[in-house]
Amino acid sequence: MSVTAPTAAAPDARSQFLALLDRALADNTLSKLVLARHVGSDASLQRIIAKPVLIKGQPHLSLVYRHQTRDITRNLPLADVPALAAELLPAAFRNAHLFDADGEVQLTFSKKGKAMLQRHGAQAPREAAASTGHDREKKRHLELSRPFLRDLGVTDAQGALIPSMSRKWKQINKFIEVFEHALASAPLPVDRPLRVADFGSGKGYLTFAMHDYLRNSLGREAQVTGVELRPDMVELCNAAASRLQHPGLRFECGDVRTVVPDAIEVMIALHACDVATDYAIHTGIRCQAAIIMCSPCCHKQLRPQLRSPELLQPMLQYGLHQGQQAEMLTDSLRALYLEACGYETKVFEFISLEHTSKNKMVLAVKRERPLPNHELLARIAQLKAFYSITEHCLETLLRADGLLPAH
Incomplete structure (x- = not known):
């Protein structure tokens, strides 16, 4: 379903959002509330994720302060929820996402405090209210x-x-789940198409899933490009995109060194x-991507340089x-360089992917207010010196x- 045009900076957008929250709570149709883009005094707080739960038979909202x-x-x-939301918006958070039976409503505040309200397309069927306990069925994003x-x-x-594709199906859903959380906290405009580049897109499973999720599940305009070295895969995926009428989805032949976009929001x-x-x-940092998602493979560059400290030599x-x-x-330094360039970075196990045991994800989301990096760069230098990395x-x-200061 396509997105309706953003409400024209109405001064009552905040009031409308709070009224919709009141109604969703009263009608028991709220499935999730996310407050993002934190601007409060606690610099370590990133967002609040709230979901309905039953406690001793009484409906509550479980708020996770992340x-x-x-x-x-x-x-x-x-x-008590409406009063808390009114207190936090926009004093502590500049983005709010309300998910109910009709889809998603997003409230966004500009740097000058101007509010914008936007309704996205309908989501997958909401979990039934009766499943607010611990035994609810696992959510599928597609x-x-x-x-x-x-x-x-x-x-x-x-x-x-198809049974043989069950692992791929789990991978697709996990990937979209990770992306959903990143999207909720990323400083992204809601009035422009999202530009996405997927390097090493292969047969296009995740590329198609990303495009489908953005346009059909969220109702957001998106320009998604899959980049793949194998011409036969590029031809196959472009034919499928045309056949399935996926506007804004295309595939190019090349790799990350030969296909260099001018600007992207997601890498x-x-x-x-x-x-x-x-x-x-x-490429993601140079293009000022708000979200960078990597699953590294092979780590050959640093191994010949490693000079293990004497204490660690028996172990190594x-x-x-x-x-x-x-x-x-290798991956710790990658994460630290992303932090030094203004990203909030996490390294975690993603999922056991098809044909490989590599399941690490490096996820970076651009900070609204980048932190000073001089101390971090000094600690990176110490880490490199400890292992004799040149x-x-x-x-x-x-x-x-020039994205990092010279030595």
């Missing part, structure tokens, strides 16, 4: 009935999941081998441990473009 290093949960009676899943061989002609690179991951992250004499150490150091590809690329 900080950089911890989560704090607070359960609030429904009657429906198996979506045509692209049948065309790509994930489902059969009747829309049923994806799953299983880019060795320094190709560094080139992809560099084993090849397996040395490889694990090189992997951890060169890291991502650092070299960033310094060459």
